[in-house]
Amino acid sequence: MIAFWIILTGFLVASACGLLGCFLVLRKMSMVGDAISHAILPGIVIAFLWSGSREPVSMFIGASTTGLVATLLIEFFHHKARLQSDAAIGVVFTFMFAIGIILISIFAGQVDVDQDCVLYGEIAYTPIDLWILDSGIIMGPRPVYIVGTVLILIILFILLGYKQLKLTSFDPAFASAVGISTAVWHYLLMAAVSITTVSSFESVGAILVIAFLIGPPATAYLLTDDLKQMLKITVILGLFVSLTGYGLAYWLNASIAGCMATMTGVCFAVAFARHRWASSRYRARLV
Amino acid sequence: MQNLIDFFSFSDPNVRYVVLGTILLSSSAAMVGAFILLQKKALVGDAVAHSVLPGICAAFLFSGSKNIVLMLAGAFVSGWLSLVAIDYITAKSKIKKDAAIGLVLAVFFGVGMVMMTFIQQTGNAAQSGLDHFIFGKAAALVGDDLLIFSILAAVILITVGLFFKAFTLVAFDKNYAQALGYPVRRLDLLLTSLTVLAVVTGITAVGVVLMAAMLITPAAAARYWTNRIRHMVGIAVAFGAFAGLAGAYISYVAPSMPTGPWMVVVSTAIAFFSFFFAPKKGIFPRMYTQYKNQWIIAEENTLKIFYHLGERNSHFNGMRGLNELTSTREMERATLKATLRRLATKELLVTRNNQWGLTDKGYQQAARVVRLHRMWELYLTKYMDIPADHVHDDAETIEHILTPELERELEHQLDYPDKDPHNTKIPK
Amino acid sequence: MIIHAKEPVLEVHDLTVSYSRKPVLWGIDFTLPSGCIAGVVGPNGAGKSTLLKTIMGLIPPSSGYVKLFGHPLEEVRHRVSYVPQRESVDWDFPVSVLDVVLMGRYGKMGLLRNPDRQDKAMAMDCLDKMGMSAFAKRQISQLSGGQQQRVFLARALAQEADIYFMDEPFAGVDAATEQAIITLLRDMAAANKTIIVVHHDLQSARDYFDWIILLNMRLVAGGPTGEVFTDEMIQQAYGGRLNLLAQVGDMMEKRAFPTREP
Numbered sequence: 001m002i003a004f005w006i007i008l009t010g011f012l013v014a015s016a017c018g019l020l021g022c023f024l025v026l027r028k029m030s031m032v033g034d035a036i037s038h039a040i041l042p043g044i045v046i047a048f049l050w051s052g053s054r055e056p057v058s059m060f061i062g063a064s065t066t067g068l069v070a071t072l073l074i075e076f077f078h079h080k081a082r083l084q085s086d087a088a089i090g091v092v093f094t095f096m097f098a099i100g101i102i103l104i105s106i107f108a109g110q111v112d113v114d115q116d117c118v119l120y121g122e123i124a125y126t127p128i129d130l131w132i133l134d135s136g137i138i139m140g141p142r143p144v145y146i147v148g149t150v151l152i153l154i155i156l157f158i159l160l161g162y163k164q165l166k167l168t169s170f171d172p173a174f175a176s177a178v179g180i181s182t183a184v185w186h187y188l189l190m191a192a193v194s195i196t197t198v199s200s201f202e203s204v205g206a207i208l209v210i211a212f213l214i215g216p217p218a219t220a221y222l223l224t225d226d227l228k229q230m231l232k233i234t235v236i237l238g239l240f241v242s243l244t245g246y247g248l249a250y251w252l253n254a255s256i257a258g259c260m261a262t263m264t265g266v267c268f269a270v271a272f273a274r275h276r277w278a279s280s281r282y283r284a285r286l287v
Numbered sequence: 288m289q290n291l292i293d294f295f296s297f298s299d300p301n302v303r304y305v306v307l308g309t310i311l312l313s314s315s316a317a318m319v320g321a322f323i324l325l326q327k328k329a330l331v332g333d334a335v336a337h338s339v340l341p342g343i344c345a346a347f348l349f350s351g352s353k354n355i356v357l358m359l360a361g362a363f364v365s366g367w368l369s370l371v372a373i374d375y376i377t378a379k380s381k382i383k384k385d386a387a388i389g390l391v392l393a394v395f396f397g398v399g400m401v402m403m404t405f406i407q408q409t410g411n412a413a414q415s416g417l418d419h420f421i422f423g424k425a426a427a428l429v430g431d432d433l434l435i436f437s438i439l440a441a442v443i444l445i446t447v448g449l450f451f452k453a454f455t456l457v458a459f460d461k462n463y464a465q466a467l468g469y470p471v472r473r474l475d476l477l478l479t480s481l482t483v484l485a486v487v488t489g490i491t492a493v494g495v496v497l498m499a500a501m502l503i504t505p506a507a508a509a510r511y512w513t514n515r516i517r518h519m520v521g522i523a524v525a526f527g528a529f530a531g532l533a534g535a536y537i538s539y540v541a542p543s544m545p546t547g548p549w550m551v552v553v554s555t556a557i558a559f560f561s562f563f564f565a566p567k568k569g570i571f572p573r574m575y576t577q578y579k580n581q582w583i584i585a586e587e588n589t590l591k592i593f594y595h596l597g598e599r600n601s602h603f604n605g606m607r608g609l610n611e612l613t614s615t616r617e618m619e620r621a622t623l624k625a626t627l628r629r630l631a632t633k634e635l636l637v638t639r640n641n642q643w644g645l646t647d648k649g650y651q652q653a654a655r656v657v658r659l660h661r662m663w664e665l666y667l668t669k670y671m672d673i674p675a676d677h678v679h680d681d682a683e684t685i686e687h688i689l690t691p692e693l694e695r696e697l698e699h700q701l702d703y704p705d706k707d708p709h710n711t712k713i714p715k
Numbered sequence: 716m717i718i719h720a721k722e723p724v725l726e727v728h729d730l731t732v733s734y735s736r737k738p739v740l741w742g743i744d745f746t747l748p749s750g751c752i753a754g755v756v757g758p759n760g761a762g763k764s765t766l767l768k769t770i771m772g773l774i775p776p777s778s779g780y781v782k783l784f785g786h787p788l789e790e791v792r793h794r795v796s797y798v799p800q801r802e803s804v805d806w807d808f809p810v811s812v813l814d815v816v817l818m819g820r821y822g823k824m825g826l827l828r829n830p831d832r833q834d835k836a837m838a839m840d841c842l843d844k845m846g847m848s849a850f851a852k853r854q855i856s857q858l859s860g861g862q863q864q865r866v867f868l869a870r871a872l873a874q875e876a877d878i879y880f881m882d883e884p885f886a887g888v889d890a891a892t893e894q895a896i897i898t899l900l901r902d903m904a905a906a907n908k909t910i911i912v913v914h915h916d917l918q919s920a921r922d923y924f925d926w927i928i929l930l931n932m933r934l935v936a937g938g939p940t941g942e943v944f945t946d947e948m949i950q951q952a953y954g955g956r957l958n959l960l961a962q963v964g965d966m967m968e969k970r971a972f973p974t975r976e977p
Contacts, residue, residue: 025382026808030389031330038496080570081562086329087507094500095555098548105545163829167818171804177771177797178822178874207337207400211393218386225854227809254404261397268390275380381807381856576971666959671933672716672951673742677729680778681742685963688972696959 003250005127005141007242010260012147013200014238016154017212018220020193022230025217026169031086032071032190033213035093037197037206039070041100049107056146060198067194070096123204123256143203150199157192158231161185166227208257215264216241222271237267290540302539305546308433309531311440312489313501313550317527318447319485320502321509321520322478325458329503330385331370334392335486336498338369340399340421347406347417355432359439359487366483369395396495423494423547432491439488443481447520454478455516492531493547500551505530508558511565530554584687585618585626590635590653591660592616593645594714603650606642654714660686661707662697668708669701675708716948718938720748724878724909725770730779732762732769737968738777738932739765741960745928745937749877750907752900754914754924754940758953761931763913764800767880770911771797777973783878793822796876798867800883806855806863813851815866816841819873841872846895861892868896878909885914897923917949932960 017033024030040063047055047062073092077083083091131142139145158165168175168185175182197209204212220233245260252259297303323332342365346357369391376387406417447454456464457474465471482502489501509522534550563570592612597603612623627643630636635649645653663685667678689697698704707713723746732740740762747753755763768774770781772788783791796819816838817830824830830838842848845865850858858866864884871879885893900910900923911928914920920927920940927944929936935952936943966972 025386026805028383028385030385031333034330034333034389034392077562081511082568083507083562084324084327084329086327087324087503090329090333090499090503091507091555091558094497094504094551097496098500098551098555101545101548102552105543105548108543160827163821163824164826166810166814167821170808170810170815171799171818173768173771173773173799173803174797174818174870175821176773177792177795177799178819179792180821207393207396210389211397214386214389215393218382218390221382221809222380225809225856226811227814230809249401252401252405253408254402255400258397258400258404261393262401265390265394265397268394272376272380573971577973580970580972667742671741671960672935673744673933674717677742677744680729681731684973688963688966688970690966693959693962693966696962700959 002127003246005144006123006256007246009123009126009141009143009147009203010242010245010256011239012144012151013204013209014212014216014242014260015235016147016151016196017200017209018216018234018238019154019158019231020189020196021213021217022220022227022234023165023169023189024193025214025221026227027189030214031089032074033193033197034210035074035089036067036070036194037201037209039093039096040064040066040198040201041097042066042103045100045103045107049103049110052110056142059202063198063201064194066096067198068191071190071194123208123260126203146199147203150196154192154196157188161188165189204260205257208261211261211264212238212241215261215268219264219268219271222268222275237264241267294536294539302535304433305539306532306535308436309492309535309546309550310528311437311444311531312492313505313527313531313534313554314524315440315443316485316489316498316501317505317523318444318520319478319481320504320527321506321516321523322447322454322458323482324503324506324510325516329507330388330499331373332482332486332502333499334369334373334388334395335366335483336490336495337392337399338395339363339366339487339490340396340495341365341402343417344399344402344406348402353417355435359435362487362490363483365395366486367480370479370483421490421495423490423492423497423545436488436491439484443485443488446477446481450474450477451517451520459516493550497547497551500554501527504551504554504558508554508561511561511568526554526557530557580687582626582629585622586630586635587652587656587687588616588618589623589626589630590645590649591656592618593636593643593649594653594657597645603653604644606639606644608642612643656686658714659689659694659697661711661713662694662701662704663689664707664709665701665704665713666697678708716936716938716943717745717934718942720746722749723747724749724784725911726782726785727766727770728780728782730766730769730781731777732765732774733777733967734765735968736971736973737964739964740769740930741933743779743930743934745934747909747911747926749909750904751909751926752904752924753909753911753926753928754920755911755928755930756914756917756920756952757930757935759915761952763915763930764882766928766930767797767882767911767913771795771880794877796871796874796879798871798879798881798884801860801863801867801886803882806858808855810855811851812842812847812853812855812858812866813838815855816869816873819870822874838869838873841869842866844872844899845869859889861888864888864892865895868899876908879903879911881910881912883913883915885912885916885919920944932964 021033024033043062043066044059047058050062051058070092074088077092078085078088126141126143129142131139131145133139164180164185167180168182172182200209216234216237217230219237220230223233224230241260241263245263246256248263249256249259293299294302297306320332323329339362342361342363343358346361347353350357372391373387376382377384403417453469453474456469457471461471485502486498490498493501505526506523508526509519512522513519530550530553533553534546537549538544538546561569564572566572592615593607594603595615596607596611597605609620609623613620627636630649631638634646635652636643637646660682663682664678667673667681668675704713725747727743727745730740730743731738743766755766757763765774769776781788783795788795813835817834820830820834820838839848839851842851845868847862847865847869850862855863855866868884884896903910912924914923921944924940926938927936927940928934929943929948929952931952936948
């Protein structure tokens with residue numbers, strides 16, 4: 001049963017991250033996920049100080065606020081101070097992470113948060129964090145419900161905005177010419193990425209969030225030329241990675257998040273090798 | 288105060304070590320970072336920093352102890368491999384650079400995490416030191432370790448110094464460097480190796496996540512103070528060194544404070560200050576320039592009013608009241624009054640019982656603005672074939688911006704004209 | 716030299732456009748009649764694409780205005796079509812040829828509706844006109860340069876607009892595609908559509924266009940090809956003499972001067 005909950009959590013996070021990640025990868029904005037997942041540390045610490053526990057609502061508010069601050073700061077320095085965009089990302093997220101660590105050091109006695117948990121997550125503890133109703137009925141692990149809800153929201157977002165997301169990612173100039181606001185869809189996507197990152201980091205950690213945001217979409221991108229297929233393959237890969245990652249962790253008795261990240265790498269390597277092989281055969285045929 | 292004196296007397300050998308170590312690490316990282324930033328590879332440092340973890344763990348598993356040289360070598364190799372992987376993925380597939388960086392970062396670190404849990408299970412007591420590599424601990428910079436890091440940092444500083452000219456050229460214009468016969472590929476390789484080396488040495492102080500800041504934040508700040516690469520690298524190194532010193536000082540005064548994050552916060556504070564206040568490029572100085580431009584425009588427009596009124600009766604030095612001044616040109620009274628006062632203090636106007644008149648100096652200024660306006664109108668009609676009724680608005684702006692050199696050029700091209708397209712006289 | 720159209724469908728009035736305060740287009744002022752194929756011609760860096768992007772509202776002008784059919788763009792967007800430069804998009808993007816053409820219908824669909832059978836039939840029709848219907852299911856990464864351009868034009872056709880702005884549709888395409896495109900443009904013009912094309916080949920410009928906008932940071936000439944596309948005007952557009960204008964532009968950028976007095 002424990003294995004089931006962990007794999008389910010992994011799968012839900014992988015799907016939510018992967019579906020959004022497809023658009024990030026296609027928009028060449030993958031590193032934004034990296035930035036947000038690190039920049040939320042101070043928000044989590046402050047939320048912890050505020051509520052005195054890992055109470056999810058205040059954690060969520062704290063993390064999303066800092067995630068938003070990070071995106072806005074990046075955009076501000078990029079546009080107003082004309083800082084090149086990769087440097088803006090690098091400067092802002094490291095700054096916020098540093099503030100987070102300093103806050104942890106200042107309130108060392110009061111905060112049960114450390115940078116390990118942000119980086120690695122604690123997916124192994126997911127099944128322990130149960131949601132128990134007032135009547136005493138055990139509903140199952142809380143993170144599953146949180147991430148599940150987020151996944152449903154993301155699926156709705158993509159279903160409703162598929163057309164617009166596709167067009168603004170492919171040809172922003174044409175999109176604005178037909179009256180679809182690129183800025184609006186950019187910020188909607190950023191908001192979705194923030195919410196997903198924030199709700200998943202606690203269970204899987206920043207590193208696995210990045211792995212899920214970029215790994216399965218990049219792999220799927222090598223396997224297909226069709227956006228809808230790419231989204232589907234990403235979800236399937238998410239399931240595969242969660243299953244095999246957990247299996248690997250069980251077998252090696254090692255970090256689950258680490259094993260899942262490793263498996264995304266393995267999947268990518270296989271797809272990459274296949275891609276290379278196919279294109280070399282294609283070239284050979286041409287000759 | 289006592290702290291400050293104690294700290295800067297460097298009487299405590301521990302202080303000496305830590306300060307020396309952090310300064311060397313942060314300045315060498317900043318130096319390499321300047322070139323990385325200019326090559327638009329700012330986030331590559333982040334990927335390398337995360338990717339050293341499996342190398343460190345492998346070295347640890349292999350040697351079974353915390354042998355610093357082996358671990359650095361392991362870190363160097365896996366950091367290097369990550370860069371090769373990023374380059375290979377982007378070159379050989381449709382995956383773009385950002386995705387390749389993120390993917391390599393997460394997967395390498397994931398592998399490292401797996402190896403870490405492996406090490407933890409072996410229960411090797413020495414493993415506790417491994418954490419320093421991931422999260423950084425500058426205070427651990429003592430004794431032999433410090434010596435090794437200092438040597439590496441010095442190697443970086445000296446190598447960059449030696450190849451400075453070549454790196455500058457490659458960062459600025461790769462093709463041109465190639466045409467000049469520079470070994471561009473090998474120089475790139477060298478810079479890559481130096482980046483990995485800077486990351487490997489710097490990580491002990493600030494940890495995996497913050498390493499990117501050590502590389503690029505000082506350089507990003509320095510970019511705002513100069514356009515010359517030589518100065519930029521120098522400023523970046525100075526900022527980096529200062530951040531290192533400040534970080535060491537803060538954790539000396541408050542021992543519970545971590546050095547690395549404070550170094551990053553200090554250097555980000557410098558960067559934020561630069562983004563806002565650096566002369567010419569900062570946000571506020573640029574806003575101030577625009578604000579000053581508004582005043583210049585208002586002043587010159589006001590002088591022009593006097594000239595236009597003077598033109599009516601060829602009496603340029605006459606005294607004018609507010610009503611007369613607002614009759615020729617729409618201008619808010621408050622702005623007009625403020626402008627008049629400013630012009631009076633500059634001795635371009637004289638004032639007598641609420642009336643104003645041009646001084647000789649003021650007349651010359653006014654005539655110059657009108658002259659530029661009319662010459663530009665003439666230029667537009669003559670060379671740009673814009674009809675005479677369309678040229679006024681454009682000239683209204685350009686009259687404020689033409690320098691004496693451009694004025695001479697304009698005169699020359701128009702062959703020293705007397706009349707503008709509306710057939711009014713151009714003042715001399 | 717400007718010759719204005721009698722009943723203009725496009726009116727560009729005193730348009731000045733700046734990039735970070737440096738003016739790249741100065742006081743552009745011209746009109747176009749309906750049913751013409753107009754060529755925007757000028758040397759590199761003359762601001763040809765900038766002019767199109769400004770008309771399409773992608774770059775805000777520092778001063779001046781644009782009117783289409785006597786209205787600002789916002790009010791008549793559904794009657795306007797835009798073909799960006801081929802290089803402006805990533806052709807590795809995972810969509811099929813038909814997907815791209817269907818994007819032309821998005822403007823008419825609104826937020827929630829998805830393309831239906833009618834849209835698809837219409838898109839296939841447009842592909843057919845470009846001789847590309849056999850490629851409908853093909854992924855765009857597998858197309859040649861000329862085929863990519865045909866897909867872009869089919870997408871523009873699917874918009875069913877009355878005025879078309881095309882940024883370098885002839886750049887880097889094969890001779891057959893170039894011929895197919897010009898035939899299409901002539902058919903469209905015959906159906907009283909107006910087409911504005913950014914073009915950089917002087918030789919073919921004379922044959923292709925019946926109206927010429929000759930540009931070099933400023934408007935050198937605008938009017939019917941026979942009247943304005945003279946050697947003298949071309950010499951003016953391509954010869955130097957604009958040193959001063961460029962210098963003043965640099966100065967405005969350096970001193971952060973407003974392009975127009977506020």
